[in-house]
């Protein structure tokens with residue numbers, strides 16, 4: 001397979017034709033100049049690409065004096081990196097002649113991005129979201145409805161991302177003739193990990209060129225939060241061939257390893273199958289998926305994209321945990337020192353960069369993918385900090 005022993009498509013027979021159809025359409029689109037031009041036009045004039053780099057010297061004072069530069073995916077339209085993947089897949093939906101898109105969401109950012117593209121292109125849109133997540137990301141639920149989407153609260157299981165994905169797959173099996181499942185990250189069955197990575201990698205392509213312009217060299221390290229893995233692979237991919245550039249993925253450490261309440265899939269999980277893909281999974285000895293926990297809904301997932309499983313096994317990337325507490329401290333520190341309120345998901349990468357800066361020392365230059373903005377997280381922040 002594409003990612004060593006990871007990836008594949010472990011799905012019910014009923015979904016194979018739909019996956020084949022999407023894979024075939026993508027193979028055609030990726031060399032179709034009309035598609036590439038329309039996608040590029042939307043990324044520039046609608047999503048607001050290229051996003052800028054912002055150096056954060058006051059924040060970096062807390063990172064052992066290393067230089068820290070942010071890739072500002074929080075400045076894209078809808079406020080997170082998700083818009084890149086969604087615009088590409090929405091164009092594919094139209095090429096497939098389908099009139100309806102469905103999606104899963106946890107933090108609500110992929111849901112908002114999908115509803116946004118559906119409104120733009122006149123597609124019917126249904127978003128599946130765990131009832132717990134509907135509660136903690138209520139602002140995004142309201143945005144999705146305003147954008148014309150139907151939000152379906154999912155009440156089975158842990159009522160978070162994993163369950164929303166299960167419900168979305170059930171819908172797709174029934175409605176595949178007129179519906180595209182607009183998958184929100186680099187997990188899931190082939191071809192989703194490849195398609196979503198290809199649509200997200202513009203982040204790293206821009207950042208690599210921008211870092212050379214800004215600092216005259218490649219960064220010593222690239223840091224990103226890892227939920228399903230799309231913003232991380234999006235910023236990593238353009239640097240994979242650059243051996244001198246270290247790649248760090250930060251997972252949700254939740255209440256800490258000992259608490260058992262975390263989403264440390266790559267650092268504490270084991271090889272298994274989840275949502276159609278062979279990858280790392282948080283599972284017990286019988287192979288039952290263990291419920292994950294994170295203060296950030298977007299990282300609260302017991303699986304991960306197979307390309308990250310491969311990057312971990314080959315040693316090309318390093319994955320570490322960041323607890324809820326560490327993430328919230330980094331969240332507040334960036335706001336206070338640089339006037340930028342990050343998404344709590346992104347704050348895991350910021351906390352990782354503080355740790356890494358102290359390790360690498362004052363000559364290090366660290367690029368951090370600021371995957372989203374923190375408007376959606378103000379409810380959590382108000383409670384956490386008694387604002």
Ligand SMILES: Cc1ncc(COP(=O)(O)O)c(/C=N/[C@@H](Cc2c[nH]c3ccccc23)C(=O)O)c1O
Pocket residue numbers: 080081104105106107108109110111161165183184185186187225226227228229230231232297298299301343345346371372373
């Ligand atoms: C701002 C922000 N940063 C980082 C992430 C982490 O995702 P990733 O690792 O793919 O970059 C998210 C996830 N937001 C998605 C998470 C998500 C959607 N579908 C998934 C499937 C599996 C795992 C995660 C997701 C959401 O709308 O909740 C996010 O909203």
